[in-house]
Amino acid sequence: MEMGMDYTEVRNRPARRFSTFLYRRPTLYLLLLLTPPLLWFGVIYLGSLFTLLWQGAYTFDDFTMTVTPDFTLDNLKALFNPSNYDIIVRTLTMAILVSLACGLLAFPIAYYMARYTSGRSKAFFYIAIMMPMWASYIVKVYAWTLLLAKDGVAQWFLHYMGLEPVLAWVLGIPDIGGSTLSTSGLGRFMVFVYIWLPFMILPIQAALERLPPTLLQASADLGARPVQTFRHIVLPLAIPGIAAGSIFTFSLTLGDFIVPQLVGPPGYFIGSMVYAQQGAIGNMPMAAAFTLVPIVLIAIYLTIVKRLGAFDAL
Known part of the structure; x- marks a missing residue:
């Protein structure tokens, strides 16, 4: 029984150390929590929006109805x-x-x-x-x-x-x-x-x-x-x-x-x-x-x- 408890305590020790490490560094903890949604917002939302806006500088051929990546204002x-x-x-x-x-x-x-x-x-x-x-x-x-x-x-x-x-x-x-x-x-x-x-x-x-x-x-x-x-x-x-x-x-x-x-x-x-x-x-x-x-x-x-x-x- 004591050996089982010791094994569980040893197994949970790295998790406790990591939890204590984050607890003592609230800024880092907040950054880790915000990183996934910020990456999603930055890459998926803003990335797609900027890609769309960048296409506003492409050229559209009225005759062939095609878009070419030639820069134009x-x-x-x-x-x-x-x-x-x-x-x-x-x-x-x-x-x-x-x-x-x-x-x-x-x-x-x-x-x-x-x-x-x-x-x-x-x-x-x-x-x-x-x-x-x-x-x-x-x-x-x-x-x-x-x-x-x-x-x-x-x-x-x-x-x-x-x-x-x-x-x-x-x-x-x-x-x-x-x-x-x-x-x-x-x-x-x-x-x-x-x-x-x-x-x-x-x-x-x-x-x-x-x-x-x-x-x-x-x-x-x-x-x-x-x-x-x-x-x-x-x-x-x-x-x-x-x-x-x-x-x-x-x-x-x-x-x-x-x-x-x-x-x-x-x-x-x-x-x-x-x-x-x-x-x-x-x-x-x-x-x-x-x-x-x-x-x-x-x-x-x-x-x-x-x-x-x-x-x-x-």
């Missing part, structure tokens, strides 16, 4: 052509408008959740907000095309409310309207807002949860009106959550290619242009050049929202 220069520039501006404008609309709609919901719900009522709100995310993305987009169609639920409701003249006026506005809601810029905007709204509600709600109730009580005791309390206390403390949520809404809208294809008027977005260049035409260099645009725009946007404390609210 023509693809990057082509981004500033009027047609391609319009695609970038159209996508960027939609991303900004969707982020603003999501912020305006999400704030009251998030504020009510943070201030007036608890227990089961808060769980109900969480489930109600996240339940649409359980459905397939494409199914939700197709459902909205039916809702916004000419004889869909949206038009029936507006007819029931006597608002058809208003709808006709809105659909007649250039760049916003269309023949129906499902083929209008407004319809595309509504679908984007619906899909990305939960990504804005949750960060704002998390930021408002950290707002001490005693701070609001102190503001009221000092004679501040509710509007003053909101402007000088609630809103500044909620800005990091709004900025954090806008990271999701902005970047997801910027790279989406399904909604622009199924809802709204004809016209490419950055994501749909990348899909068309790579999937339909086979022009990988031009697709890679377009891929660089959202990366640059998101990097600039992250730099801006970082100053607003967005990363602290994630």
Whole structure:
């Protein structure tokens, strides 16, 4: 029995020494833990991304439809052509408008959740907000095309409310309207807002949860009106959550290619242009050049929202 115990102790001695060695060197231990995921991230993710971006400097022969590894900057220069520039501006404008609309709609919901719900009522709100995310993305987009169609639920409701003249006026506005809601810029905007709204509600709600109730009580005791309390206390403390949520809404809208294809008027977005260049035409260099645009725009946007404390609210 003693010999068995001695053998086990001797066998485990190297493992104990190694464990003690790592315990006394936490930096080395952390480095060993992070090395596998960092290698995966660096080699698989960043490596494939840089490989794709490098192909943006390749040459595409329009006649033979082949790609040759001849260095050129023509693809990057082509981004500033009027047609391609319009695609970038159209996508960027939609991303900004969707982020603003999501912020305006999400704030009251998030504020009510943070201030007036608890227990089961808060769980109900969480489930109600996240339940649409359980459905397939494409199914939700197709459902909205039916809702916004000419004889869909949206038009029936507006007819029931006597608002058809208003709808006709809105659909007649250039760049916003269309023949129906499902083929209008407004319809595309509504679908984007619906899909990305939960990504804005949750960060704002998390930021408002950290707002001490005693701070609001102190503001009221000092004679501040509710509007003053909101402007000088609630809103500044909620800005990091709004900025954090806008990271999701902005970047997801910027790279989406399904909604622009199924809802709204004809016209490419950055994501749909990348899909068309790579999937339909086979022009990988031009697709890679377009891929660089959202990366640059998101990097600039992250730099801006970082100053607003967005990363602290994630």
